[in-house]
Every structure is written in structure tokens, then in C-alpha cells.
Amino acid sequence: MTRGFYIGRFQPYHNGHHTMVERIAADGEVDELVLGIGSAGNSHTVHDPFTAGERIMMVTNAVAEFDLPTYVVPIEDLDRHSVWVSHVQSMSPGFDLAYSNNPLVIQLFEEAGIEVRQSRMFDRERLEGSEIRERIIEGEQWRDRVPDVVVEVIEECNGVERLRTISQSDIVERWEATNGGCE
Numbered sequence: 001m002t003r004g005f006y007i008g009r010f011q012p013y014h015n016g017h018h019t020m021v022e023r024i025a026a027d028g029e030v031d032e033l034v035l036g037i038g039s040a041g042n043s044h045t046v047h048d049p050f051t052a053g054e055r056i057m058m059v060t061n062a063v064a065e066f067d068l069p070t071y072v073v074p075i076e077d078l079d080r081h082s083v084w085v086s087h088v089q090s091m092s093p094g095f096d097l098a099y100s101n102n103p104l105v106i107q108l109f110e111e112a113g114i115e116v117r118q119s120r121m122f123d124r125e126r127l128e129g130s131e132i133r134e135r136i137i138e139g140e141q142w143r144d145r146v147p148d149v150v151v152e153v154i155e156e157c158n159g160v161e162r163l164r165t166i167s168q169s170d171i172v173e174r175w176e177a178t179n180g181g182c183e
């Protein structure tokens, strides 16, 4: 029995992530997969708008279509990279290999003796979290870049409105930092 571990911030979980999981399921290289919700304590910023709970719903509902047993676990950040892999292991069902294209994640797992498998990036011009968040804020088309169940979660939590509101307050904060605030 082989279990894999795939971590991401999933802000939001998009079709690039979904293609990755689809390939893992189709290849049959693992019997089970753990999906780690990274930076789990972060939410309500333009970089990390969705809560761990909302992202758990996105991922759980999306991967249900695959014939692969999965577990979704939230993983909070730590201020010490040197112990992050132990922290991940303490929060996750045991795993034999990890999937990531993130250079720091790859470095930390490999230093801990855990095999990391990388993949190519799928349709990266369209399938990038920051681009999708920008499109949500700007009112451009984004729904075709995420699984339908992710659209449902974002709509259920008023995510479009949240991102737009947050992006406005970010603009105000940046303006105040540059201009010394209002008199």
C-alpha cells in the first residue's frame, strides 16, 4: 500500500491542481492520496482569501469524482522551515512520497529523505491561483478555470464579494503606507 501527499495553498483549488490529481489517480502510482491544505491559518487576504474550511470543501468535493481514496488535512505554517516536514508528518496520515513543484517544499522533503515527484505545469497561463483571484476581483471570466464544485463553494461563502472588498482595503492600506494615512 502506497500513500502520496500533495500540498498546496489551493487559493482556490483550480483545474491545474485537479489535472494533477486526475493524473495521480489514473497512473495508479499510489493507492491513497493525502491533500494538504497549506497555510491553513491564513484567510481574508488577496493572496489567501479562503479559509481552511472553505478550501477543505473545495478539495473534498472536487476529488470525489476520482476512483482514489483521499484525505484532506489542514497544515498551518511554521516560522521554522527546519521542522516543517515533521510538523506535516504529525498532522497527516503517513505517506511514502510527496508531490510538489514548489522549490522550497521539494528541498525540505528531500532533505528529510522523502521522495518528491514533480509534474509539468498544465495550461499555466490560465491555471494559476493569482491570475484566477485577479479575474474574480476584476469581474472577468474565471469559472471555467476551476471545477464546478469550487464555483459552488466560492458562491456559498460570498467569495467574490469578499475578494473585491479585501482588494479595496488592500489598496487603501497601500495608499496609506505611501502617503502617511489620512489627516
Ligand SMILES: Nc1ncnc2c1ncn2[C@@H]1O[C@H](COP(=O)(O)OP(=O)(O)OP(=O)(O)O)[C@@H](O)[C@H]1O
Residues within 6 Å of the ligand: 007, 008, 009, 010, 011, 015, 016, 017, 020, 099, 100, 101, 102, 119, 120, 121, 122, 123, 124, 127, 128, 129, 130, 131
Ligand atoms: N497549472 C498547474 N499545473 C500543475 N501544477 C500546478 C499548477 N498550478 C499550480 N500547481 C502546483 O500545485 C501546487 C500548489 O500550488 P498553489 O496552490 O500555490 O497554486 P498556484 O496556482 O501556484 O497559486 P498562487 O498563484 O496563488 O501561488 C504547487 O506545487 C504548484 O506548483
Ligand SMILES: NC(=O)c1ccc[n+]([C@@H]2O[C@H](COP(=O)(O)O)[C@@H](O)[C@H]2O)c1
Residues within 6 Å of the ligand: 007, 008, 009, 010, 037, 038, 039, 040, 076, 077, 078, 079, 080, 081, 084, 100, 101, 102, 104, 105, 108
Ligand atoms: N515553514 C513553513 O511553514 C513552510 C515551509 C514550506 C512550505 N510551507 C507551506 O506549504 C505550502 C506549499 O504550497 P504551495 O506550493 O501552494 O506554495 C504553502 O502553504 C506554504 O506556506 C510552509
